[in-house]
Amino acid sequence: PGKYDAIEHHFVHQNREVREEGISYFSDTYYYKGSGGQVEGEATGGLPGAAPVARAPYRLAPSKMKELAEQLKELSDKGFVRPSSSPWGALVLFVKKKDGSFRMYRELNKLTVKNRYPLPRIDDLFDQLQGSSVYSKIDLRSGYHQLRIREEDIPKTAFRTRYGHYEFQVMPFGL
Template sequence: VFFMCSIISNFFNDQMPPCREPDRPVIPQAIIVAQFRDYHAEKFFGQGDPRIVDEWIQGLELIFEVMDCPDRYRVICAQLQLTDDARLWWNAYWSMRLGEKEGCTWDRLKELIREKYYPTYYRAEMERQFLSLKQGTRSVDEYEREFTRLTAFFSIDLIPGAGPVSKAPYRMAPKELQELKAQIQELLRLGFIRPSVSPWGASVLFVKKKDSSMRMCIDYRDLNRLTIKNKYPLPRIDDLFDQLRGAYVFSKIDLRSGYHHLKIKESDIAKTAFRTRYGHYEFVVMPFGLSNAPAVFMDLMNRIFHPYLDHF
């Protein structure tokens, strides 16, 4: 009986079609095109500044992403936006390649348009011009070299008789441990930290930011108590506001990443060590949280931009 049941079961299994995921519903081309037209995408004329090519492509990609537009319809919609010289070139290109147009993908279309209207040699020239761009008396490339030349090694000078301080890691919630592991891997990838065998060891904690994400902080309070403070004068907030009197337009720049361009003196790297559940690490570039870090960073910025102080 058992063998008979097996034979019957196998027979019906062979006759039944295999289970598969339901296909994505096919939306008629006319509906896709009508939806696309509602977004009023920019036309591409094939004339003027070659950099317009990337702006046009980025605008289309944003629309396609919002529409969740299939790839085969992206080519059709993009062709509708070609006009004037671009339309003439597109038609002429495919007239010499009969039968190949049906296989053209969105990636291929972007590649062809960039080759025609934003060629590699022009992009290289734009990059060269950017590096030669003048701000005052220096180019971007010259500013970069000046940053490298003036970047001093950040040192951590301790009061006489101070010895290593090591703290046990703080307890963390599972979500914090997951974030800690990810941020350590990112710092290792960027080369900002390295494994350590230092007798020093600060603890790590997380601070919740306004956007609900978490910022990893190193508790350097014990190290800061033993550090000789830098006497570089930081500007008073009141003085800064006085300098802005009468101004109408203000600019800003995020210089947080600049901290990680200041290398720590090799003999002081061990003092930045911190302990975690996933290992013992030390910074090779200046981290946030050290008592002298703001003064050293401000000093570097003033040395680099000294010719332009009080001019803007």
Template sequence: MEKYIEEVLAVGHIRPSTSPAVAGFFFVGKKDGGLHPCINYRGLNAIMVRYPYPLTLVPAALNQLRGARFFTKLDLRSAYNLVRIWKGDEWKTAFHTTHGHYEYLIMPFGLTNASAVFQSLMDKVFQDILGKWVIVYIDDILVYSTSLEEHVRHVRAVLSRLQQNHIYVMPEKCEFHQTTITFLGYMISWQGVKMDLTKVCAVTEWPNPAAFPMVRQLLPAFHPEL
């Protein structure tokens, strides 16, 4: 925790605070073994005015992929940190740690409007090519094309636009020029779109019910109203 506080102080993402607001601060583990900072903003979120900007409807967006044969997936680095908290509102994001009381100058994870705000930002960056050869869902980007030559041009154009807006990717989480790719829980190829089997294995590997009590246990998983 001390290392994290020192790092974000140094880059100007937080500052010491005298705010009367306080939120709990903790870390959760990531798939790669690292730690992700989390702040309990339930109290703030309960009174926050909602920003009614819609997120991308992924199933509908994937219908645009017909005819595409090459795909690139881009994952953005520290995406929310690109958004500045409105001046004068920083005190509302205050959090407390064993190393002191601080407040954010940039948008942290955990705020109820964070996803909508960032989706709005990304839609403005790519507004003229969305639905043509780019899909953006918050900080996940899919570039798709019908030929490799065209795809190289598309990927370069997207990366150039990101750079112009000071938005950067995490190379280790990106996949370039693929003919088959997973994106937001879907397996995508020139043959079409289907569910990523790793996301549904809990259901597909469920043993066949041999008696009525097992059926009764299984039904709520598919029909919650039962």
């Protein structure tokens, strides 16, 4: 073992303790598979009194029908969607991702009012890190699924497919 091995071992061990302490301290905010997160979010900022919009599903190619069935099963198994009886029902389309796979895209209602909350500037964020000695990062794959939707907003996320009528319990992509 070289002289740097002991330093590396100490550094890795020390960081593990800090990481585990942080995970323990913030355990109520972490996402666990199937939980859909603990933080609630508003699904839509729709116009008050707006009538529900519902459309019949598009016809899809057999390959897209297979993809839809697989994605619905995965979303259902994780507890992200559930069967719906909502009067709302958006269309489902597929958008090709950079890696060649397909993302299920729920057509958004024209009634949705966009949240215009300003995002922080990256240079301001870096300024806030100045003087820090420990840095970490997290990659929130499908991070929008970390937000659970308020119960009263869940029906507004409903979508119709040839396989049934579903609604999101967590924030869907694009909303």
